[in-house]
Amino acid sequence: MPGHSLARLVLPISALSLVLAGCGAQVAGDGEGGEASVATVKRCAEDVQYTVPQRAVVYEGGSADKLFVLGLTDHVRGYVMPPANPPVSQSPWASEYEQVEFLSDDLLNRELVVDANADFVVAGWNSGFSDSRGITPEILDTLEIMSFMHTESCFNYPDYPERVTPFEALFSDLERLGQIFDVEDQAEEIVAEMRERIAAVDAQVPDREPVPVFLYDFGEDQPFTAASQVPPNDIIRHAGGINIFNDLDARWAQVSWEAVVEAEPEVIMILDYGDTPAEDKIAFLRANPMMETVPAVINDRFFILNYNEGISGPRNIDGLEKFAEYLRDLDL
Structure with a gap:
């Protein structure tokens, strides 16, 4: 994280x-x-x-x-x-x-x-x-x-x-x-x-309701995620999505799986870093029985965000452009 x-x-x-x-x-x-x-x-x-x-x-x-x-x-x-x-x-x-x-x-x-x-x-x-x-x-x-x-x-x-x-x-x-x-x-x-x-990027956002997005950082018993005060929140917002934990007045936060399921995210953004590859995080989410009804899991909508695109730095804009293209191409 x-x-x-x-x-x-x-x-x-x-x-x-x-x-x-x-x-x-x-x-x-x-x-x-x-x-x-x-x-x-x-x-x-x-x-x-x-x-x-x-x-x-x-x-x-x-x-x-x-x-x-x-x-x-x-x-x-x-x-x-x-x-x-x-x-x-x-x-x-x-x-x-x-x-x-x-x-x-x-x-x-x-x-x-x-x-x-x-x-x-x-x-x-x-x-x-x-x-x-x-x-x-x-x-x-x-x-x-x-x-x-x-x-x-x-x-x-x-x-x-x-x-x-x-x-x-x-x-x-x-x-x-x-x-x-x-x-x-x-x-x-x-x-x-x-x-x-x-x-x-803003000019190319499709004319539709913002797409609900959940960022998964790490955590099995409880997930860590991005709240409102870190770059992924702005990446998601400008790309045409809405961070499902946008209302948390914090930077990075621990939440519950119940809250994730209730928000029904259409896309899950995976923060890629550390010893656990993004593919392993995706496999965990797919196998997590708590997540089996989540639209992003059902429709296999996972987006991998590089660590340095997610922390404050010039590469935030690269991450935004990539994620915006991903959302534009989604058939919702």
């Missing part, structure tokens, strides 16, 4: 003006004596000062992809990639991964960051940063190591929570990182292109 890096933690629409207000960086020019310029940018809802990082450590594919898509490979010291993640060789930025160092397949921790001589860390709250593991933005601040949190994960950040829809959170991250690294024009172009791609 995303958001906890297989630690199995149970964690888990707001106005666009919040994003726009949060994205306004104040950049000070070079001071006397060649001092580095400073940008004041939001880290969740907190104003934080940044100089341009030179040795970034990124946690998981979503963090790495956000820097790679902005052309910041030279600023990345290395990446941390737990084994649940798909191989980086499958990434659209495989060549960029080859240019930076693989630091660890462990969970993010303070010792790893310090040993790497990092000056900047990118991760999510409870998906990288963690009170229990002693690596938080506040702790890194005391070590004079800058940090940045995915806006999507700020939903349950206890100190400076921030709340926007998942796609808007992605755009906010790219814009804010653009300000931190002084590549604002590049960020604006990428965000504009992503918005155009989403608009193109």
